[in-house]
Amino acid sequence: MKDAAPFGTVETACNFLAEMAAGVIAHAAVMQHYAEIRFYPGLDYATRCTASYLRAMQAAHDEVERSRALVLYRKRAEDIGPGQGV
Numbered sequence: 001m002k003d004a005a006p007f008g009t010v011e012t013a014c015n016f017l018a019e020m021a022a023g024v025i026a027h028a029a030v031m032q033h034y035a036e037i038r039f040y041p042g043l044d045y046a047t048r049c050t051a052s053y054l055r056a057m058q059a060a061h062d063e064v065e066r067s068r069a070l071v072l073y074r075k076r077a078e079d080i081g082p083g084q085g086v
Contacts, residue, residue, distance in 0.1 A: 008067060009067060010071060013060065013066075013067045014064055016060045016063070017063075017064055021057055023049075023053040023056070023057075024053040024054055030049075034046055
């Protein structure tokens with residue numbers, strides 16, 4: 001367990017989450033515009049893109065939680081020290 005961040009850090013996971021949230025916002029705005037002008041092919045596409053970004057955002061949130069849990073686990077292991085655990 002000496003490697004610093006084998007699956008990334010909390011910071012990189014949060015950055016990715018922010019990117020996915022921005023994608024949701026952008027595609028939702030396009031979706032709103034297409035709905036207002038009744039452009040159905042664009043509305044269909046923008047809806048699918050928004051849903052895809054939402055799924056990616058959920059996965060990114062899960063990664064943030066995993067990263068935070070790993071950091072907490074490592075901190076507790078360091079606090080206990082070698083040979084002190086049960």
